[in-house]
Amino acid sequence: MSESSIAKRAPIGWRLRSRSTPYVFLFPYVAINLVFFLLPLIYATVLAFYQTNGPARRAYVGWSNFTFVLKDADFHKALWNTTIFAIFSIGLQLPLSLGLAMLLNAKNDRFKGIFRLAIFAPNLVGQVFVGVIFSVLFTPRYGLFNRGLQALTGWGLEQQWLGDSKLVMPAIIIAAMWMYVGFNMIYFLAALQNVDQNLIEAAKIDGAGPGNIFLNVIVPAIAPVATFVVVTSTIGSYQLFELPYNMLKNNGGGYGPSNSGLTIVGYLYQNAFTNGDLGTGAAVGWLLTFIILIISLVQIRIVGSVGSEI
């Protein structure tokens, strides 16, 4: 090792300084991590067993925060809404992202950069701003979405989206699709550009059709990126809050009529910060972590086994 041989030749003071360097450079991370990650994480475990009224007052309640949440109809609603949202993110939005990436992944296209930018552009806007914009886009009669729908299909001008508890989740899914389809497309596009062109040429010479090439050459090649995108999308979907909370600001105070747009983080926010019970908030946080962990592990398992079969 040349590094150590140089260290041996160097004077003692320099050597000590060099040895302590990584610790000094990593100190800010360690300090901040301890105070704002590890300590709160431990505290979250303690807090979950207390009922609090603001940060100052608390009383030990054992497991009753968890039993309360698990029996609470609002939590069931939130879990259901969030799961529906995650299913549509994975089942509808990701295939669309992949499809768009495949459309864009052509050689010698002058317009590629412009299309890529146009499709990616919504991602420059935060969830709050997207929420603000879509709260107006979905207005009956005047909203651009309603007018566009009317022009294309002849139906939908007067449709209440954010005021109808059945249509709140579809509206949120549509807004999220506009926002994130380009983001995931960038990942798929990068993966597609890394697919070995020789493999595709070889498959073509062997007489494979486009469907065959897609299943047997492209899918295995992009499987690692697809796993990454599926897992991160699920994790992101389960933490949905800012988009519906802002979109529904004037419909049910951020949660939609009869909580039709309530998400798990929304439920946490309600309990911890609107009602001031940080204990219940911590318990919901742990439940959500647990849900995300299990789903991610199952997904990695499934995609891993599919990948090994190919």
Added chain:
Amino acid sequence: MNSLQIFVLVLAALFILLLPFSRTIAFKYGRFVLLLFVGTVMLMPFVWLICSAFKSTDAMSQYSFLPPVSKISSETINLGNFHTLLAPESTVQGPVTFWRYLTNSLFLASTLTIVSLFFSSLGGYALAKHRFAGRNLFMIYMLASMTIPGVVLLAPNFAVIWRLGWMDTYKALIVPGAVGAFGIFLFRQAMLSVPNELIEAARIDGCSEFRIYLQLIMPLVRPMSGAFCLISFMGAWNAFLAPNIFLQSQSKLTLPVVLNQYMGTYVQHYGVFLAGTLLAMIPPAILFFSLQKEFISGLTSGAVKQ
């Protein structure tokens, strides 16, 4: 049938007509039309937002985008929304204007970006180019910490910030966000490719470790720094949950929190908060267009092996 539906039908008919002549040309045409459609749909809300910001409330309900040329006048198109938006509002802290919120957001986002750029790259350098006891264990800890969703920390962090006496201060937002595992890993990845010989040469010449980091390594990972700056700036600019929880004085609020408030205040005159949204989108857009290339390469560098 309206003209839009006829237009769509004509486009589809053209594809079917082209198909028997040449499949290649037909598919090229189909691909272009599809992309054009998706691109238009994606950009439509932006065009609509720009038009809406300048429309009067009456014109807003009458026209989807801009009124026809004959109807354009100061009655329909004006700066009324901006006048309302930028007028000072009286608060407990005295009159506050929209510019104040814009400045707050700019200050917070740039401070967070600069601070986290410095600490993340410093940590990344230590992990990429230094050997020390427990390095692997440390990296496993960092990776594990990244898998814990941030929301679990929301309630306990509130208690920590409260106990520190940091409620209603920018410290509550800047310090916890000053450095994170994600940024450190991003920089570590980029710095691994810097040749060791270069660093050793600098050491032999008597360069201090900090100077090596600042003057040798940082210029070499400029693209990653660009990507990182954009990611952290946008994250801080768009942040809603933490500022909404920790900030209380009206004069300290950031744009996302204020726009959420305005949605309630101007429920009948949504042109006002749409104008605010438009203004709020300008700074990140400028940053994005100047750092676009770095951004996309930085985004995908973790997921795709080059």
